[in-house]
Amino acid sequence: MQYPINEIFYTLQGEASFVGQPSVFIRLQGCNVGCAFCDTKHTWELDTANQVKTIQVIEKTGDRLGWAYFSLEEILAEIARYPACRHIVFTGGEPAMYDLRELISILEDKGYSTQIETSGTEILRVSEKTWVTLSPKIDMPGNKTILAENVARANEIKMPVGKIQDIEKLKRLLQQHAVTNKLIWLQPLSCKENPTKLCIEAALANNWRLSAQVHKYINIR
Numbered sequence: 001m002q003y004p005i006n007e008i009f010y011t012l013q014g015e016a017s018f019v020g021q022p023s024v025f026i027r028l029q030g031c032n033v034g035c036a037f038c039d040t041k042h043t044w045e046l047d048t049a050n051q052v053k054t055i056q057v058i059e060k061t062g063d064r065l066g067w068a069y070f071s072l073e074e075i076l077a078e079i080a081r082y083p084a085c086r087h088i089v090f091t092g093g094e095p096a097m098y099d100l101r102e103l104i105s106i107l108e109d110k111g112y113s114t115q116i117e118t119s120g121t122e123i124l125r126v127s128e129k130t131w132v133t134l135s136p137k138i139d140m141p142g143n144k145t146i147l148a149e150n151v152a153r154a155n156e157i158k159m160p161v162g163k164i165q166d167i168e169k170l171k172r173l174l175q176q177h178a179v180t181n182k183l184i185w186l187q188p189l190s191c192k193e194n195p196t197k198l199c200i201e202a203a204l205a206n207n208w209r210l211s212a213q214v215h216k217y218i219n220i221r
């Protein structure tokens with residue numbers, strides 16, 4: 001099994017329930033949701049013209065187009081470079097485009113916890129223990145549907161918020177799927193005052209939580 005990877009890096013998780021948790025992030029290449037506000041557009045296409053060597057992905061230090069196929073062994077070797085780390089985050093792109101079960105099974109056998117950050121538009125192939133962070137992308141150009149089974153499976157829902165309509169979309173989603181008892185996070189689309197204020201007010205009004213993307217405030221990846 002090989003996985004197309006754009007980045008592997010070790011840092012602190014800056015969002016939602018695992019904020020502050022040292023984590024190896026595995027950023028998979030490929031996404032067809034098409035969010036206008038996406039800050040990882042370089043991960044959308046699985047274009048062979050941008051395929052590079054694994055070492056070039058390993059040595060990457062920022063957002064770049066290049067991606068490479070990694071074998072299970074290559075992924076495990078990369079994770080092993082950070083011996084203190086016990087938590088692995090699959091992100092993207094849309095990491096749920098890929099069957100992660102074999103890799104996650106090996107990681108769990110080695111004592112790692114795992115987390116996936118997903119738009120919820122693809123059938124999840126993770127383990128029962130994987131922490132699922134569903135970041136719903138509603139009415140995006142890719143016309144993808146958020147699957148009911150993913151809403152049900154989610155351990156937390158983390159809504160990106162730029163304007164009041166995003167709060168309304170979240171409310172409709174929760175109502176449509178009869179969600180009453182999940183962790184709900186509001187995440188401002190930027191560190192600017194308006195989206196942050198909107199999230200704070202809606203969190204207070206609905207007993208939801210604020211995910212302030214701490215990594216951006218402390219200037220780490």
Ligand code: SF4
Binds near residue numbers: 032137
């Ligand atoms: S789902 Fe995520 S990676 Fe895909 S376009 Fe939207 S923000 Fe970007």
